Amino acid sequence: MKMSAKMENALPPVSKYHQPLLLRLVLGLCWWMVHILFSIQHVVNQILQAVKSYFISILLVQRYWDLQLHKLRSLAIVVDSKEARNTLKVKKLLSWLSRIGVKYVTLYDMEGILKKSLAESQGDLPNGILHKDRMMIELLSFIDSKEGIAKAASFLCNKYLRDELGNCEGKDLSITESDISDTLNVIGFGGPEPDLLLVYGPVRCHLGFPAWRLRYTEIIHMGSLNSMKYGDILTALYEFSKKKQNYGT
Template sequence: MILLSNMILRLILGWLWCLIHMAISLFDLWSCLSKKLECYLISFELLSKYQILHLERLKCLGVVVDSREAKNVMEVKQLLHWFSTVGIKYVVLYDIEGVIKESIEHGIETSRDENTSNFSNICANTKSSHCSHGGMVIECLSGSDGKEGIAKAANLLYSASCKGCNNYATYTHGYDKMDTVFTEADMASALRAVGTWDR
């Protein structure tokens, strides 16, 4: 009798484990498929909320580039060309090893692609991390610039806003959605939190 009850208990637990595993797998599959479908719909401009970009509100766009990917100059130029086409006016490119900055300082003189011909000579032979092309200002940063603290503070602010924490962010209504607004005091507080602000 005890043996039979043990077998029934094991069978029930086994079925429960299988059901839980199947439910988690189905949820994961649904999540993955919904994200892929959303990306597909965005790329074909079928979602109305992504059709209108309010670029006039975008003062600066920061892009973190993996140092291995930064060595592919043509891809970086294609990215910059796309930013320029979209209408972005100020771009900050960051890679930890300074590969992009070196490419700009030594002059980007590689092969000319039709799509990126406007960017084949971006900032050639300049000794500054700032340059401009076609009305777009490009700034290149690396780990040697001593700005890791700013990146950490920005990450802290972003994490706090994602968690809905109101310590660093105030919320305002705009363009039919909630916008996160960071003040100078918020930035100073975040810089103090990561140890790069001693005032």
């Protein structure tokens, strides 16, 4: 009896074994509840956005149709390469933008799928520019960005070496932002800087769009190209038209 009493005293309390398990269960339950709440909120937001887009599309929300596009000199569209294969959707998107009154669109995907498919349907495109109705469409891919950087670097390197050889006073030579911008324009890779960039795809980034053309660009993620809606485009353009941009000094 004494031996068994000692053994019972030597054994740790049962609750010590159950505390970590109970804590994990409580934390797991809290995490599950938080996940459910965020999922419900996301679904509700998606439904509200779809309803709002529908009402905008059928002209029930008039203010979204009174767009002031004087601030939108250039619009850029970035499409994920997998979704860019759906050329019918892309052409429909361009048709909507033309109907809204956008004058200049830069269309970009990393692999150049859109550039290739539209070039095949339209023939040779001088400087990658396509004219559709009253809208100009510039076609870009990641190769254009890479080639632009390489040519700009080569041009600036040669210019730097010439200036260094002709610099008798030994002054320090530096490359400014304006030098880079001028160089890109000289070699034909400048182009207009888009005021607004719409991203279609699963990721929220510009997917390699030429960074030197995004200094003051507003970027909006529009979701999947397959689920694009006319009302969503009107909403994005309307919200952009109401924004005040401060460029600094």
